[in-house]
Amino acid sequence: DAPVPSGAKGTYALTIEPLTAIPLxxxxxxxxxxxxxxxxxxxxxxxxxxxxxxxxxxLSILQK
Incomplete structure (x- = not known):
């Protein structure tokens, strides 16, 4: 399991998709x-x- 910072509020996630064979x-x-x-x-x-x-x-959402 990934460590969770103390005092964190809510959940979080990070998704990264490599576009090449180079390690990420x-x-x-x-x-x-x-x-x-x-x-x-x-x-x-x-x-x-x-x-x-x-x-x-x-971009129309910016006009609301």
Whole structure:
């Protein structure tokens, strides 16, 4: 299981589809203000697949 940050509200997911055979790596940066610091946490590949429906651009939503 991927680590979950303390104080996280809700669920989150990240889906990345490589477009070439070159390996793809993902990470996130966690920061803290007390004490000041940060760390970079790698994200594991769960080999999951997600079906995403086709979409089209509709800029009229910006006028509402």
């Amino acid at each position: 790596y993902a990470s996130r940066t966690l920061t803290s203000s007390d004490p000041s610091g940060f760390t970079v946490q790698t994200l594991p590949n769960d080999r999951g697949l997600v079906s995403v429906p086709s979409t089209s651009e509709d």
